[in-house]
Amino acid sequence: MGVEDGAIPLTSSSTLVAPPRRIIRAEALSWLAHNPAPPRSSVITSIPTLTEVEGMDLAAWRAWTIATARTILAWTPPEGVAIFYQSDLRIGGVWIDKGYLILRAIEDAGASLVWHKIVCRQPPGTPTFGRSSYSHMICAAKSERPPPRSASPDVLPDAGFMPWSKAMGATACALACSYLREETETETVIDPFCGNGTALAVANSFGFAAIGVDKSPRRCKAARKLTLG
DSSP states (O other), X not given: OXXXXXXXXXXXXXOOBOOOEEEEESOHHHHHHHSOOOTTEEEEEOOOOGGGSSXXXXXXXXXXXXXXXXXXXXXXXXXXXXXXXXXXXXXXXXXXXXXXXXXXXXXXXXXXEEEEEEEESSOTTOOOSSXXXXXXXXXXXXXXXXXXXXXXXXXXXXXXXXXXXXXXXXXXXXXXXHHHHHHSOOOEEEETTOTTOHHHHHHHHTTOEEEEEESOHXXXXXXXXXXXX
């Protein structure tokens, strides 16, 4: 089911101990299958792209992505939400719309699309090859949620700090965490594909406990150490 690496709480310059952060070295889907979601938890994650998984062709990866998003939605408790951060890319002459794959999973699961935002990874108008200059940020819930109490931007002009090129941006994660804080009863944020841990560090900065899962020892180490500010 996984090996829990030494979880090191963040500390601030004022010596206050931040909320706990657990980093677990495991395969994400296996971990989800063997560990029920904590009460009052929500998910912020980015499902790996084709170039980050082994042994799949494009068709298999598309089906796996939809199935994985459905698994995450099914695992998320009814009071929580699942927020997916995905960037489109080009493989050869084929454009892969990963936002569409997440939306397919939401529809197939009979879940509710809460919101869909666009995050600029590069300034608008910047030419790019291969990977898109924007990311989708999509929030889903098992059932329809009340209308939001406050408005938030649909387009973020800057993703914010990224510890590596494929990371979630810290500014985007902050917007997601602001929604969780203002509109849900979330106490714990979980990222089953945590990578270097941006979502976890931002969640801690908002006062949430955080749990991250990744099968890479190197990324687990980075996720334990990442701090903001």
